[in-house]
Amino acid sequence: MISLPPRWMIFVGVAAVLALALPPVIIARTRATPDPERAVHIFFDMDFQPKFKSQTKNPLFADGRSQRYAVEGTVASGETNLDAHLNEGVVDGAWAPTLPAGMIMSAEFLARGQQRYNIYCTPCHGFAGFGDGTVNVRGMELMANTNGPPNGSTWVTAKSLHDPIVREHPLGMIYNVATNGVRTMAGYGTQISIEDRWAIAAYVKALQLSQNASLQDVPPELRGKLKQAEVK
């Protein structure tokens, strides 16, 4: 049989443990409670430094606030998005019709755009851009259910990129849609690099042209060949 120590010893033991916990608790509480009048400063913590704390008054400024707005034109480090053409697809307040400086329209650039488009955009817009991607087809299928789509959800059809309105969109506007999304479509600015977004936009323009080209779009020296091909 286990014999317990005398009762008084248990009391003394518990009291000793409790007493041991007290000093750290008192110190922690004192450290966490600001008090400029405190007599003993074990840690100085810049307590005696000329400064204005946030939410305090500062007579130096006319509005009396110590917290100041960033000076106009301040740019946070790593966020120098000053080139509106490159970052927003805008030139002089209008959608840019051309690629930003430093990017060259070439077969290689379009091939990169095609590859990225096929990854990121085809699920909804389809390979040729008619809005017939598998995700969109499934979404429309669910919408057509007699009971409606599950859980009261809804689906807006992915627009055909050959819609006359979308065909009118300048290159910079397509870039902006790929970056920030539009209405119910989410943006891809955080997933696709800036250059790739421009390449995708260029490829979308090429896709549009592919479905709406006229003879005038074919270089004159190749038109003869085209007519021959048509005759055959």
Ligand code: HEC
């Ligand atoms: C998850 C589905 C989905 C994906 C992926 C997707 N889109 Fe869309 N997109 C939509 C939907 C839906 C709309 C129509 C939005 C609306 O009308 O509310 C749309 C509309 C558009 C439009 C027409 C904008 C307008 O002014 O009407 C463009 C251009 C476009 N998308 C480009 C892209 C490009 C480029 C990508 C790839 C980077 C992409 N989309 C990826 C669903 C998608």
